[in-house]
Amino acid sequence: MTVTIGKIPYTAAGFHILPVLVSNDTIYQERQETMEALEIRTIFTLTLLNHTIPITETVIVSWAVMLALITISIVITRRLKTIPAGPQVIVETAVEFLDNFARQQFGRFAKFLGPYMGSLFLFLLLGNIVPAVSPLPLKLLGYEFIPPFEIRPPTRDINVTAALAVISITLVLVCGFTARGCGGWFKRLLHPLPMMLPFNIMEYGTRLISLALRLFGNMLGGYVLMSLIGGIFPIALPMIFSLYFDFFDGMIQAAIFVFLTSLYISEAVKINEE
Numbered sequence: 001m002t003v004t005i006g007k008i009p010y011t012a013a014g015f016h017i018l019p020v021l022v023s024n025d026t027i028y029q030e031r032q033e034t035m036e037a038l039e040i041r042t043i044f045t046l047t048l049l050n051h052t053i054p055i056t057e058t059v060i061v062s063w064a065v066m067l068a069l070i071t072i073s074i075v076i077t078r079r080l081k082t083i084p085a086g087p088q089v090i091v092e093t094a095v096e097f098l099d100n101f102a103r104q105q106f107g108r109f110a111k112f113l114g115p116y117m118g119s120l121f122l123f124l125l126l127g128n129i130v131p132a133v134s135p136l137p138l139k140l141l142g143y144e145f146i147p148p149f150e151i152r153p154p155t156r157d158i159n160v161t162a163a164l165a166v167i168s169i170t171l172v173l174v175c176g177f178t179a180r181g182c183g184g185w186f187k188r189l190l191h192p193l194p195m196m197l198p199f200n201i202m203e204y205g206t207r208l209i210s211l212a213l214r215l216f217g218n219m220l221g222g223y224v225l226m227s228l229i230g231g232i233f234p235i236a237l238p239m240i241f242s243l244y245f246d247f248f249d250g251m252i253q254a255a256i257f258v259f260l261t262s263l264y265i266s267e268a269v270k271i272n273e274e
Helices: 024-038 057-077 087-133 158-189 194-232 237-273
Strands: 002-005 008-013 016-019 042-048 051-056 138-140 143-145
Touching (some): 042 057, 057 087, 057 158, 087 194, 087 237, 158 194, 158 237
Antiparallel strands (some): 008 016, 042 051
């Protein structure tokens, strides 16, 4: 049953009265925008040995993020001073914190795992927040602005998060095997009881899947919500919600991924270091 109050139609559903404010055309349009948000676009292709290699937007943005990190690193470290000042103070404080964290977590493996964790965090952080600088479509007073391009986070692509998860779990295996040796590593698979062997082996797979899907799901969900918000309220709300979904949530997801990777590696080498 539909009741009209003034010019606004209402639908009765049990004990609730729900306003019908969105037309079927709007719902269809939002559904199309959602499907477009899930799509990974191919920018161009390369042909190598009779094989076509698609270069997607994920690859382009990932390259851009890595280029930005390399450029920033060169600029910051170009003129280092004996007595630090300005940005050098912040950089040295961050590096010192990372070194202390790596020594506490990884022991003798800190020399090469510390830089990896720092690079991983910076890549995820910049990759997660880069959509904040993407131009938005705008409709105002009969005029419509369609941006020539759109920057999407590379972590909304399961291929990126799965690859990072594979690297992290591979480091867990390599560091654990190196720290414990063949016998020690196999002995840990039997801990606390030999019957736990299949479950301990399965644990590596579940950790890999959880690392990949947690980052992928959170970033994709945030991107889809931002697309829907931008389609319904194109003027003010996207900028407000961007502070959370692009900056705060992006930083949190990067920190969680790095923290879990550090935790898994620390567990793998812990007994040997004790």
